[in-house]
Amino acid sequence: MSDIAFWVIVGITVGSSFMVVQSKSLLYSAYALLFTFIGVTGLYIFLWADFLAVVQVVVYVGGILVLIIFGIMLTNKITSVNISHTSMQKSMGAVVVIAFMGLLGYMILSTPWLVLSNAEPSDTTSAIGRLLLMDYLLPFEAVSLLLLGALIGATTLSRKDT
Amino acid sequence: MDSLVNYLLVSSILFSLGLYGVVTRRNGVAVLMSIELILNAANINFLAFARFGGMNMTGHVYALFVIVLAAAEAAVALAIIINIFNNFNTINIDDVSELKQ
Numbered sequence: 001m002s003d004i005a006f007w008v009i010v011g012i013t014v015g016s017s018f019m020v021v022q023s024k025s026l027l028y029s030a031y032a033l034l035f036t037f038i039g040v041t042g043l044y045i046f047l048w049a050d051f052l053a054v055v056q057v058v059v060y061v062g063g064i065l066v067l068i069i070f071g072i073m074l075t076n077k078i079t080s081v082n083i084s085h086t087s088m089q090k091s092m093g094a095v096v097v098i099a100f101m102g103l104l105g106y107m108i109l110s111t112p113w114l115v116l117s118n119a120e121p122s123d124t125t126s127a128i129g130r131l132l133l134m135d136y137l138l139p140f141e142a143v144s145l146l147l148l149g150a151l152i153g154a155t156t157l158s159r160k161d162t
Numbered sequence: 163m164d165s166l167v168n169y170l171l172v173s174s175i176l177f178s179l180g181l182y183g184v185v186t187r188r189n190g191v192a193v194l195m196s197i198e199l200i201l202n203a204a205n206i207n208f209l210a211f212a213r214f215g216g217m218n219m220t221g222h223v224y225a226l227f228v229i230v231l232a233a234a235e236a237a238v239a240l241a242i243i244i245n246i247f248n249n250f251n252t253i254n255i256d257d258v259s260e261l262k263q
Binding site: 006010013014017018020021026029030033036037040043044047048049051052055056059060063064067068070071072074075088089090093094096097098100101104105108109113114115116118119121124127128131132135136139143146147150151153154155157158 | 166167168169170171172174175176177178179180181182183185186187188189190191192194195196198199202205206209210212213214215216217219220222223225226227229230231232233234235236237238240241242243244245247253256
């Protein structure tokens, strides 16, 4: 049962991410990206990362995707039906990327990965919180400063006239 | 399903699709979406190695940082794209090769 669920989630993720890079309409790409994020959330749950799964939904679907759709809407005049959107050098790009994917797949399949056995934790939130406030306190504060800077920078950049 | 290789393969497919989008797409917003795919692939790798490497929580913390950086990057990149659109009236990144008009 959980095997089937895993492969369905993998199918949703890969199929919709293919739609993201292949779709003619930019808005369809954005909607396909929604399903990619949901599929990745499912993979996180299979990887026992419950907190990260919730964060993925909140930040990616609730934040980044809405921002991207805003960007699409703001950069296309509502009257113009044709969203300026073309892909170039498709065949060349496909050749290079398929070769790269083959290289990655060969590396993954030929490496003898060391897998440690472990039990499923009851929750990951407390461990993450402990790490963030003890071992990773400085990166945590730095990231909060960076978010503040990004917020101010984005607001300043998108103002009409200074 | 319970094997590291499956997750790594899915992540490599996601990464390659994102790379394909970055090299072929000519629209700034589409390139941004492809970059999000690449970041998600990296996150799947972090969590897969955490899960199969003895449930080490460091991978989760780094995945959290990646998500935060992705949010900051999306906000700033969209502000830049909207500025480019206001100045050049296009978001085709091949047409935007000058610092000023």
